[in-house]
Amino acid sequence: MWLSRRVSAGRKDEVTPVAKTIQCPFCGKLADPKLNACPHCGNYMQKGRGSGGRAVASGPHHQCPSCNAVVQEGDIVCVACGTNLLTGQQIAGQKLTAAPRRDFSRVLWIAAAAVIAVVALGGATYGAYVVFRDPVVQAGRLVEQGRVSEANRLLEEYVNSNPDSARGWFALGEIQWRTRQYASAADSFENVQELDPGEERAGRLALLALRALNDPTNQNREIAVLERHVGHYPDDGEAWYLLALARGASGDVPGQVEAMERAIGLGQDEPDSRGFMGVGLALEGQYERAAEAIREVLEDAPQDADLQAALGFVAHLQGNHDAAIQHLENALEQGTELEREVRTQLGLLLVAEGRAAEAERHLQAVTAQAGASPAARFFQAVSQRSRGRQQEALNTFEQLMQEDHPFAQHAAAQVAGIYLDRGDTSAARDAVDQALQSLGDSAALLTLEGRIHMMEGDYDQARDLFRRAIQLDPDHAPARLENGLLLVQRRAFSEGIRELERYVQLIDPATPGAQVEDVNALIEQLRQSGAAGRQASAASVRTRS
Numbered sequence: 019m020w021l022s023r024r025v026s027a028g029r030k031d032e033v034t035p036v037a038k039t040i041q042c043p044f045c046g047k048l049a050d051p052k053l054n055a056c057p058h059c060g061n062y063m064q065k066g067r068g069s070g071g072r073a074v075a076s077g078p079h080h081q082c083p084s085c086n087a088v089v090q091e092g093d094i095v096c097v098a099c100g101t102n103l104l105t106g107q108q109i110a111g112q113k114l115t116a117a118p119r120r121d122f123s124r125v126l127w128i129a130a131a132a133v134i135a136v137v138a139l140g141g142a143t144y145g146a147y148v149v150f151r152d153p154v155v156q157a158g159r160l161v162e163q164g165r166v167s168e169a170n171r172l173l174e175e176y177v178n179s180n181p182d183s184a185r186g187w188f189a190l191g192e193i194q195w196r197t198r199q200y201a202s203a204a205d206s207f208e209n210v211q212e213l214d215p216g217e218e219r220a221g222r223l224a225l226l227a228l229r230a231l232n233d234p235t236n237q238n239r240e241i242a243v244l245e246r247h248v249g250h251y252p253d254d255g256e257a258w259y260l261l262a263l264a265r266g267a268s269g270d271v272p273g274q275v276e277a278m279e280r281a282i283g284l285g286q287d288e289p290d291s292r293g294f295m296g297v298g299l300a301l302e303g304q305y306e307r308a309a310e311a312i313r314e315v316l317e318d319a320p321q322d323a324d325l326q327a328a329l330g331f332v333a334h335l336q337g338n339h340d341a342a343i344q345h346l347e348n349a350l351e352q353g354t355e356l357e358r359e360v361r362t363q364l365g366l367l368l369v370a371e372g373r374a375a376e377a378e379r380h381l382q383a384v385t386a387q388a389g390a391s392p393a394a395r396f397f398q399a400v401s402q403r404s405r406g407r408q409q410e411a412l413n414t415f416e417q418l419m420q421e422d423h424p425f426a427q428h429a430a431a432q433v434a435g436i437y438l439d440r441g442d443t444s445a446a447r448d449a450v451d452q453a454l455q456s457l458g459d460s461a462a463l464l465t466l467e468g469r470i471h472m473m474e475g476d477y478d479q480a481r482d483l484f485r486r487a488i489q490l491d492p493d494h495a496p497a498r499l500e501n502g503l504l505l506v507q508r509r510a511f512s513e514g515i516r517e518l519e520r521y522v523q524l525i526d527p528a529t530p531g532a533q534v535e536d537v538n539a540l541i542e543q544l545r546q547s548g549a550a551g552r553q554a555s556a557a558s559v560r561t562r563s
Contacts, residue, residue: 191207221257237267262275
């Protein structure tokens with residue numbers, strides 16, 4: 019209890035206990051709590067009759083940074099000058115000065131105006147609760163104090179009770195992002211995106227959170243976030259560009275091209291964008307448009323190695339192998355970031371051109387690296403086989419057969435061919451059976467199976483298999499060759515010659531093992547012998563009979 023000492027004529031009088039006093043919130047001087055106004059400065063001290071004054075001495079207190087008036091712990095606004103104690107800004111942009119002494123009506127008006135202004139800023143819907151107990155504001159203060167987990171918990175409780183609060187979800191998402199709770203942050207920002215389409219940042223932050231998870235299964239979700247975003251902000255060229263990338267990664271090529279066209283139309287007209295557009299057109303099968311688009315970009319960026327690679331891939335898809343090889347070699351010289359893919363494709367093309375040694379050099383560079391693709395290993399083995407290194411090729415093919423990828427069954431077909439070349443029909447049959455189980459009937463496998471029966475002397479079965487292969491693919495050159503040789507062996511020379519001629523028409527002379535010159539020599543020999551004509555006459559007689 020505060021003690022007042024009365025001093026009279028230079029001597030101490032008796033000490034008399036008096037009522038508890040309070041400090042004036044405006045001038046800080048002590049005053050009787052029963053008074054409505056401070057006797058020192060005249061300002062209104064109490065919140066209202068019956069509410070009682072708040073004894074400053076009863077709890078922690080501070081000073082307002084603007085006017086130095088005493089304020090209590092937890093106060094949001096200084097009633098002396100209207101300063102927001104959280105931000106340091108004054109309400110309504112002006113200082114609320116103290117009223118003249120004893121002008122109680124002026125004091126009351128100022129106090130009321132301060133409260134109304136604060137409530138208006140905080141949102142009239144929530145009234146005084148929002149002003150003095152706003153969880154988002156409290157969470158912000160906790161974060162500033164380093165009490166992030168408490169802020170997280172406070173906002174989680176708030177949004178659970180107020181699931182339609184976009185503001186609450188956004189604040190929670192920011193904290194979740196800060197604490198690397200990316201999955202939860204993505205959920206929060208997506209909620210904001212749905213609740214408040216006007217919050218432009220929500221879609222971008224949701225996408226960033228999903229990308230931070232690095233989870234391929236979120237691909238469709240990323241696309242949905244971007245589609246919602248461009249639905250609300252159709253002029254956001256960067257978002258359209260990101261949507262094009264996401265759709266392309268998901269295999270939605272038409273959607274990819276559509277989004278990229280929108281992005282380019284909105285100013286995302288960089289070489290990468292136009293080059294990506296060209297790749298999208300190529301994936302749609304529009305090879306001419308794709309090549310044209312990429313060439314236009316190369317005019318502005320002739321040293322762009324990745325664009326050279328893209329043009330090489332497109333040229334390959336167009337069937338222009340010479341141009342494809344040239345562009346792919348240029349890409350390697352210029353240092354493309356797609357080195358593995360370029361060397362693999364280049365190796366495939368060079369094998370097809372009969373340039374096995376060059377092909378193997380590129381493919382070896384790829385397979386020497388960790389994690390080489392099955393395609394690179396497969397074509398390297400094809401190159402080795404074409405160069406007569408059968409055992410090396412066989413070892414690689416047999417390894418590929420045991421793995422789970424599309425090249426496994428193609429490797430099985432290669433293994434069957436190698437064993438057939440060695441005369442081992444049993445091992446060849448096992449490999450063909452494995453390939454047939456996964457790939458089903460194909461002209462290549464039926465031809466191999468026919469060769470097995472032919473080597474075992476079952477010519478009728480072999481003939482039937484060759485015919486089935488040709489029915490499946492009339493342009494499968496090996497089936498024509500094997501069928502022609504079987505017909506010649508069975509002395510059906512005319513029909514055999516026609517099949518051999520068809521083989522020569524279909525096969526690329528550069529194909530390893532094509533033996534076009536040998537086949538042409540055989541055809542000429544059969545014609546000169548006249549045996550074909552005699553056999554044809556006999557066949558005609560048997561037909562008529």
